[in-house]
Amino acid sequence: MSQELSALTAVVTGGASGLGAAIAGKLQSMGARVAVLDLVPAGLPEGQLGFTCDVSDDASVRAAIDGTVAAFGGVDIVVNNAGIGAQGTIESNDDAEWHRVLDINVIGMVRVSRAALPHLRRSSAAAIVNTCSIAATAGLPQRALYSASKGAVLSLTQAMAADHLREGIRVNAVNPGTADTPWVGRLLDSADDPAAERAALNARQPHGRLVLPEEVAGAVAYLASPLSGSTTGTSIAVDGGMQALRLRPAGQ
Structure with missing residues (x-):
């Protein structure tokens, strides 16, 4: 296994399950020291260090970053992965839910990045990777609030890349399609016909x-690696071709 992240410290928010756990594991396998920031950082693989962290609370975020620095001596890579889902049209969620989702999905990334910036500036291989979504670049039904939050993440990524490039900090995003995560699993379980809903989600992606x-973890690792030193201000779609491809129906 490549050890190109050896001697680097990576922070992964929402790293105890789903995409975050896969990302944390991938970075660790490449030699990184990994700090997992999560509401419940339990059951982590050996070698990963967990910190209880609520990205909607600035004091919680700063305490987790300070703990990471105390344990590992610095921060080189930040993966802003923590986030929550939302369903429905613009009529489906009240103001409080709009504020809650945007606070976690967008301002949560701001809090974590802001707390880590002084340490990233001291790194020779500083990188931030934000977990965005296909929802930022394609209009999906019943995802108005979630799409708005991820569209903000995409724009935020580009603005951050411009702001911090000359400080030696690269900022990029990864845009997953519908991923096989616990959150999607719960959505499927709550559907009237889970098997039919899974088939529809599978079919929505060209592959x-x-x-x-x-x-997704592989794309994050690429963006985080110092071998990608000329890649900044961009996003990588990991969506089976959903955004870019327009295939004819099967058999035609």
Whole structure:
């Protein structure tokens, strides 16, 4: 296994499950020291260090970053992965829910990045990777609030990349399609016909299946690696071709 992240410290928010756990595991396998920031950082693999962190609370975020620095001596990579989902049209959620989702999905990334910036400036291989979504670049039904939050993440990523490039900090995003995560699993379980709903989600992506967490982790690892030193201000779609491809129906 490549050890190109050896001697680097990576922070992964929401790293105890789903995409975050796959990302943390991938970075660790490449030699990084990994700090997992999560509401419940339990059951982590050996070698990962967990910190209880609520990205909607600035004091909680700063305490977790300070703990990471105390344990590992610095921060080189920040993966802003923590986030929550939302369903419905603009009529489906009240103001409080709009504020809650935007606070976690967008301002949460601001809090974590802001707390880490003094340490990233001291790194020779500083990188921030934000977990965005296909929802930022394609209009999906019943995802108005979630799409708005991820559209903000995409724009935020580009603005951050411009602001911090000359400080030696690269900022990029990864845009997963519908991934096979616990959150999607819960959505499927709550559907009237879970099997039919899974089939519909599979068919929505041109390669015919849900995105695997390990595939998203691979893209994050590429963006985080110092070998990608000329890649900044961009996003990588990991969506089975959903954004870019327009295939004819199967058999035609």
